[in-house]
Amino acid sequence: MTDIVLAQIGVGLIGQTVIEQVIEQRARWERDFGLRVIYRALIDASGGVACDEKNGYSNDELAAFVAHRRSGGRVATLPEEFGWTKRTAAEALTLTQPFGPVIAIDTAAGSTTAELLGSNLSNGGGAVLSNKAPLALPSSDPVAQLLWSESGFNGRTRYETTCGAGLPVISTVRSLLASGDDVTEVVGALSGTLGAIFTDVDAGKPFSQAVVDAKAAGFTEPDPRDDLSGLDVARKALILARNIGIPVELDQIEIENLVPDHLRETGVDDFLNSIDEVDAAIAQRADAARGKGARLKYVATVSAGMPIAVGLREIPLDTVLGSLTGPENIITIRSKRYAANPINITGPGAGAAVTAAGVVADTLELATTLSE
Ligand SMILES: NC(=O)c1ccc[n+]([C@@H]2O[C@H](COP(=O)([O-])OP(=O)(O)OC[C@H]3O[C@@H](n4cnc5c(N)ncnc54)[C@H](OP(=O)(O)O)[C@@H]3O)[C@@H](O)[C@H]2O)c1
Incomplete structure (x- = not known):
């Protein structure tokens, strides 16, 4: 059994849909592919939460989190009865590291998530982005360098949904390049x-x-x-x-x-x-x-x-x-x-279900690469 340890940065429309698809599918992935998804951290612009339970957040906890966000709530306003300790985004991510390698899913907006992605890649983890901004940073930026240096065939950066959402654009280009085409x-x-x-x-x-x-x-x-x-x-x-x-x-x-x-x-x-x-x-x-x-x-x-x-x-x-x-x-x-x-x-080239599915597909593929 391969564990996929997740830290998700950004829980808006796409991020919530990713969580819902995981809730719906993870028993099947475990049964059919031997891939066990373990949600360890959830981060929005107001902060993060992290979980050190053996199996990470349960489906009920994840569903409650999504319901909270859908009703306008944020991590900073999670009700006390959730029993989750609110932390900074960096703290929440750091708490996932001992369970790594961690896949950081960036379904946020803007380039301020770059530091978290950089720290996760430096720790041996991976990055799956639907957020274009960190990849569009100047090439002199150390995180941009790290993200792009890991963007090749067996690299730890995946970003299919940044161009054309769920359409197989990046993967098609990657396959052409890998086969020696120009x-x-x-x-x-x-x-x-x-x-x-x-x-x-x-x-x-x-x-x-x-x-x-x-x-x-x-x-x-x-x-x-x-x-x-x-x-x-x-x-x-x-x-x-x-x-x-x-x-x-x-x-x-x-x-x-x-x-x-x-x-x-x-x-x-x-x-x-x-x-x-x-x-x-x-x-x-x-x-x-x-x-x-x-x-x-x-x-x-x-x-x-x-x-x-x-x-x-x-x-x-x-x-x-x-x-x-x-x-x-x-x-x-x-x-x-x-x-x-x-x-x-x-x-x-847009839409919650197709984009989230592209993020999930990138995550499953990257998990397989990370476990090799
Ligand atoms: N919608 C699509 O069809 C589609 C298709 C392809 C790609 N994308 C890309 O996917 C990303 C997400 O899209 P969306 O439609 O889900 O956007 P959204 O609903 O606006 O959600 C954005 C999320 O990012 C969070 N966020 C912003 N800055 C953050 C930070 N510094 N740290 C942590 N979290 C932060 C926001 O948190 P708060 O709510 O706390 O502010 C919110 O949870 C965007 O980059 C978008 O361009 C979207």
Whole structure:
């Protein structure tokens, strides 16, 4: 029997869904694969809790924790009757180390989790991330160096869900590289939000209305500028580039920010009330694309020897990328062996169930590597 010792950093939508999938599946993994999942620490931005019981947190305890978070609670506000001692995140992680090697699952947001990941890797553990930010840190950062140095075939870093959620993008590229292929280009529509918005624009809807509708449908971040700035797509492009061995920093990526300069610092409502000022310019670009048998798409282009860029492009309708509509992601991978006919991976690039499942799959695979 192989023990998988977990410390989970980040227990929002994705983190909670990971816990629920573990609760649902762990008896089967134990029976069918000989893998026993032991939850030792749970960490959010307010602190952490750790468990030194032989089998870690029970399913009932994990379910109670998720219910607490779902009702708006945080680690710092766990009720006394839980009987869990509240600690700092670093303390909670340190308490897991004697039970290691520990897999730190980073389903948080932002780069402040990097220190925890670095400390866990330095202790011989592993890292599974859905959080892009630590991987997008400057390559001079010691944790970024550690994470990337462990990102190879048998390494201790796994990050499938950072680009395309549950879609097998990183693993496909990894398999190609491991087999000796040379990945020359990855082009992708990697933002479901921008996919939905520009499908509406293509159908004639004003850009501002498409943004408002995407927000109402729950496709955008609470502040839609987080999607429209292109930064999230740029982080994915950076991860794809480093994944195929192109050294790049975030500030070297050409990013088309769809938010006009003077609307970047205003309140969200002011922004939404003024965004119609770019409608005419975007409609003109959409018309021009249509005139050429193409449609506008917000695309990341990662190609060896070319500047890495994310922005609006005219994509011919007769290509797989151009035929895609709505919030689906599509990633086209060209390599030495797949030069004339590239590999296309398409499907939902966001969502709690598929992303959590990708995190869980990375964790199971990494546990097998760690136990070898
Ligand atoms: N949603 C998707 O479909 C999807 C798909 C692929 C990848 N991702 C990525 O997965 C991550 C999680 O997404 P989500 O939708 O679950 O976000 P979320 O609901 O906002 O949850 C974020 C979680 O991170 C915690 N957190 C923030 N800073 C932290 C810190 N310094 N230390 C510990 N915990 C911290 C938050 O804690 P508090 O609640 O205490 O603030 C919260 O529990 C994000 O990085 C996202 O980009 C999401």
